[in-house]
Amino acid sequence: GQNIDQPTEMTATEGAIVQINCTYQTSGFNGLFWYQQHAGEAPTFLSYNVLDGLEEKGRFSSFLSRSKGYSYLLLKELQMKDSASYLCAVRSYNTDKLIFGTGTRLQVFP
C-alpha cells in the first residue's frame, strides 16, 4: 500500500525554528516534495529531494532518508506569513503522480 504520515497541526513562535516530519511507505519512489499551501490558494513548490541528505534553500531546508522512509522540512526564522499548510508528497516511479499526505497546518504566533 501507499501511506504518507505527517502531523496534523503544529504551532510555533515568530523567529523560532520548526521541523515538520513526514514518513512514507510507497510501492515506488522517485522523489519527495514539500509544498506550502495558504488557505484557499494553490500549493506552492518548496523543495524536492531524490537523494539522501539535506537540501537548503534560504530559510527552508528539507532532509531525506530513503532507507528510513523519512523526511523533514525545517523552517528557520519563522515569520507570520509562514502560517500555512505544508504538504509532503512522494512521486511514483515513471509517472508524474504525486501521493500527498494530509498536510500539516502550521500556525505562527507573535
Add this chain to the structure above:
Amino acid sequence: DAGVTQSPTHLIKTRGQQVTLRCSPISGHKSVSWYQQVLGQGPQFIFQYYEKEERGRGNFPDRFSARQFPNYSSELNVNALLLGDSALYLCASSPDRGLAKNIQYFGAGTRLSVL
C-alpha cells in the same frame, strides 16, 4: 511568465449535473495532471496527460474523464455529480526537461460546490 491558469474559479452545481473544468499549463509544459482536494485533506491524483495521451489514472470512478488538446491545455469532466464531488480541483503542469523536470506547478484551482 503566466503560471498555470484554471477556469472557472468557483462553480456551483446540483446533483446529477455535469461539469467541465479547464486548465492552461505554463508555456512549454507538455504534462498536465489533475488533483481533487477535499477540505482538510491533501490533494488526490485523478489523471495525468502527456502529449495528449493519458499517462496515469487515480482511483476515481468512470464519471471522471479528461482530455488534453494540441496546445497542451486540458479539460476535466465530471458527470452525474454527487455531493461528495464538492472539492477544490487542482491542475498542475510540469516541464519534460531541464532542472525543474520533476516539479509540478499548481494552478489556483476551481472550487466546485455540489448542492
